[in-house]
Amino acid sequence: MTKRERNWLLLLPGGAWFLIMLVLPLTVVFIFSFGERGDAGGYVPAFTLEQYANLPARLTAFENTMILAPIGTLISMLIAYPLAYQLAVNTSRKWKTVLLVLVIVPFWTSILIRSYAWIYILGGQGIPNLLEMLGIEGVRLIYTPFAVLIGIIYGYLPLMVFPIYVSLDRLDKRLLEASSDLGAKPFATFMQVTLPLSVPGIATGCMLVFILLMGEFLIPALLGGGKVFFVGNALVDLFLQSRNWAYGSAVAVTLIVIMLVTVTVYMRLISRLNTQRDDVSIM
Amino acid sequence: MNVSPAPAGLSSDRFREETAPVAELRAVTKRFGDVTAAKNLNLTIDRGEFLSFLGPSGCGKTTALRMLAGFEQPTEGDVLIDGGIVNDSPPFCRPVNMVFQSYALFPHLTVEQNISYGLKQRRPRMDRSEISRRVARALDTVRLAGFENRKTFEMSGGQQQRVALARAIVNEPKLLLLDEPLAALDRKLRKEMQIELQDLQRQLGITFVLVTHDQEEALSLSDRICVMRAGEVVQMGTPRDLYDDPKTKYVADFVGTSNFFEGTVLSVKEDMAQVELADGSRFEGRASDSFRETETVCLSIRPEQIRLTGKAEDGAIEVVVQNRIFLGEHTEYLVRHSSLGNIIVLAPRQAELAGTAFNQGDRAWLNLSREAMLVLRQD
Ligand SMILES: Nc1ncnc2c1ncn2[C@@H]1O[C@H](COP(=O)(O)OP(=O)(O)O)[C@@H](O)[C@H]1O
Numbered sequence: 001m002t003k004r005e006r007n008w009l010l011l012l013p014g015g016a017w018f019l020i021m022l023v024l025p026l027t028v029v030f031i032f033s034f035g036e037r038g039d040a041g042g043y044v045p046a047f048t049l050e051q052y053a054n055l056p057a058r059l060t061a062f063e064n065t066m067i068l069a070p071i072g073t074l075i076s077m078l079i080a081y082p083l084a085y086q087l088a089v090n091t092s093r094k095w096k097t098v099l100l101v102l103v104i105v106p107f108w109t110s111i112l113i114r115s116y117a118w119i120y121i122l123g124g125q126g127i128p129n130l131l132e133m134l135g136i137e138g139v140r141l142i143y144t145p146f147a148v149l150i151g152i153i154y155g156y157l158p159l160m161v162f163p164i165y166v167s168l169d170r171l172d173k174r175l176l177e178a179s180s181d182l183g184a185k186p187f188a189t190f191m192q193v194t195l196p197l198s199v200p201g202i203a204t205g206c207m208l209v210f211i212l213l214m215g216e217f218l219i220p221a222l223l224g225g226g227k228v229f230f231v232g233n234a235l236v237d238l239f240l241q242s243r244n245w246a247y248g249s250a251v252a253v254t255l256i257v258i259m260l261v262t263v264t265v266y267m268r269l270i271s272r273l274n275t276q277r278d279d280v281s282i283m
Numbered sequence: 284m285n286v287s288p289a290p291a292g293l294s295s296d297r298f299r300e301e302t303a304p305v306a307e308l309r310a311v312t313k314r315f316g317d318v319t320a321a322k323n324l325n326l327t328i329d330r331g332e333f334l335s336f337l338g339p340s341g342c343g344k345t346t347a348l349r350m351l352a353g354f355e356q357p358t359e360g361d362v363l364i365d366g367g368i369v370n371d372s373p374p375f376c377r378p379v380n381m382v383f384q385s386y387a388l389f390p391h392l393t394v395e396q397n398i399s400y401g402l403k404q405r406r407p408r409m410d411r412s413e414i415s416r417r418v419a420r421a422l423d424t425v426r427l428a429g430f431e432n433r434k435t436f437e438m439s440g441g442q443q444q445r446v447a448l449a450r451a452i453v454n455e456p457k458l459l460l461l462d463e464p465l466a467a468l469d470r471k472l473r474k475e476m477q478i479e480l481q482d483l484q485r486q487l488g489i490t491f492v493l494v495t496h497d498q499e500e501a502l503s504l505s506d507r508i509c510v511m512r513a514g515e516v517v518q519m520g521t522p523r524d525l526y527d528d529p530k531t532k533y534v535a536d537f538v539g540t541s542n543f544f545e546g547t548v549l550s551v552k553e554d555m556a557q558v559e560l561a562d563g564s565r566f567e568g569r570a571s572d573s574f575r576e577t578e579t580v581c582l583s584i585r586p587e588q589i590r591l592t593g594k595a596e597d598g599a600i601e602v603v604v605q606n607r608i609f610l611g612e613h614t615e616y617l618v619r620h621s622s623l624g625n626i627i628v629l630a631p632r633q634a635e636l637a638g639t640a641f642n643q644g645d646r647a648w649l650n651l652s653r654e655a656m657l658v659l660r661q662d
């Protein structure tokens with residue numbers, strides 16, 4: 001066997017998986033999106049742009065997704081960074097492992113069950129009930145965009161913490177000493193050394209969380225109570241309930257295109273930030 | 284402290300700064316838990332000198348340096364810079380810069396940005412034009428002009444070393460600390476950089492404090508060397524002092540090469556001591572310290588101070604040549620004495636040219652002159 005043949009062989013399982021599980025369904029969805037709905041639902045072959053013309057009917061779902069996903073990502077990042085920083089920089093070896101495990105603990109139960117807990121906390125018997133006892137009446141939390149945002153941040157925080165933690169933990173502590181030696185006060189060192197060198201971790205975390213959020217449907221369904229719809233919910237609805245496969249496919253294709261464009265632009269920005277930083281004294 | 288009054292026209296601070304040694308360690312002890320990394324260090328660093336801390340790995344050299352830089356605080360004692368106690372002042376407040384062992388260059392910055400880093404931290408802010416002027420000069424000094432926009436990780440070890448140097452000297456520190464700066468370089472490059480370091484120090488007039496475990500490096504570069512052992516200073520002096528007048532066997536062994544013979548003191552007369560070796564033979568040597576009779580001591584003689592001859596002279600001892608290594612200007616002989624064991628002798632090339640060359644297995648005689656023999660504390 002030549003080296004070339006061996007390389008192909010090694011690529012085979014992954015390649016086959018990629019082809020069957022990703023390319024094939026995507027192609028099918030793409031083709032379906034130009035079709036029509038059958039009388040009993042499903043798909044009837046056709047070539048029409050009607051489904052795409054109908055997209056505005058689901059505009060709210062797109063709006064919710066495009067607003068809440070970036071906001072959720074941003075807030076997760078703002079919460080995760082100090083957490084990851086404390087873990088990586090100010091925690092002793094012994095405690096690091098314990099605290100890191102605590103960050104993953106939520107993953108030991110399903111997001112479904114955890115979201116139910118939030119339904120209770122945000123629902124009538126939870127926080128609003130407490131507020132009422134304090135004399136603040138009529139606060140409604142559950143089934144609002146705010147509830148969805150809480151759920152999103154809660155669910156995806158660990159995914160944000162880890163990449164940032166790794167980038168901060170790997171940071172050579174002598175660079176911080178060098179910065180201090182050269183006259184930078186602690187905050188200046190953070191801005192000029194720590195933060196720039198943790199950009200890759202931030203970028204990875206944001207990308208991961210953002211992509212997953214764009215496809216999220218469980219949290220909006222449970223905590224949004226059918227009022228705060230994401231594109232993911234629209235897809236569940238179109239494919240499983242109204243069985244309008246053609247229209248569902250059009251929505252799916254649109255979502256994929258939006259994601260591709262955002263991610264590409266985002267990657268461009270990040271790589272530019274990493275290579276072209278001509279003056280780092282941000283302050 | 285009793286300071287004489289400042290002359291008219293000089294504020295007392297200015298006066299203190301200009302007359303005090305650049306830095307001083309007073310009874311400094313540093314403990315990390317159970318480990319005592321530095322024990323009662325007392326030393327002054329003079330303005331403009333090139334001082335080295337020399338000692339084996341783990342003897343506390345880096346710790347001493349880090350206390351001068353401000354990365355570690357002494358457990359006991361005081362660190363002074365320009366006559367003022369700075370025990371608790373953080374690194375960013377000290378007029379001191381360090382060249383780290385692994386360089387610690389900022390990987391996200393270009394060469395120019397690395398070098399200008401220190402100047403950009405100054406408050407009030409320094410003019411951009413002034414910064415670029417100084418950076419350009421520093422780059423020139425380390426012969427890296429034209430490398431401004433390189434990323435540091437694209438550079439060779441020697442070039443990174445120079446960036447690290449430039450990044451420190453551009454700030455014109457009162458004290459430049461170098462922690463084994465050349466250890467990572469290969470031998471040839473190390474030699475080159477040693478010469479450059481020395482030139483740089485003379486040219487800039489900045490006080491250099493170098494940490495090294497390489498005695499050759501310390502000997503060739505320093506004005507003064509501070510030999511350390513297990514957290515303590517064992518001897519301090521010029522390279523010549525340490526080489527010619529080591530106070531202990533440890534220093535004689537660490538600084539240069541020497542032959543040692545163990546014995547006991549028979550008698551002491553002025554600065555000469557009679558020593559009896561285990562085999563009963565007696566030698567006289569210069570006493571490096573005051574010794575008591577019957578004290579166990581060490582006789583030391585440098586290989587180049589022994590004369591190897593082909594015939595028995597008065598007082599010479601007979602040996603057999605075991606090995607001969609040609610070193611160019613010198614020939615190194617390993618000879619064996621029946622009771623003293625192996626002895627290293629360095630013979631100059633002239634001796635060989637004059638016909639006194641020996642081969643393996645030859646009989647020869649060693650002249651151990653009393654002036655060249657040193658009686659040292661055994662420690
Ligand atoms: N931060 C630290 N924590 C604990 N022990 C340390 C620390 N720094 C140095 N030491 C110990 O102090 C001793 C001297 O170390 P160091 O100053 O690095 O020696 P050198 O630079 O001469 O090799 C060593 O035994 C080392 O293990």
Ligand SMILES: [Mg+2]
Pocket residue numbers: 341344345
């Ligand atoms: Mg060291």
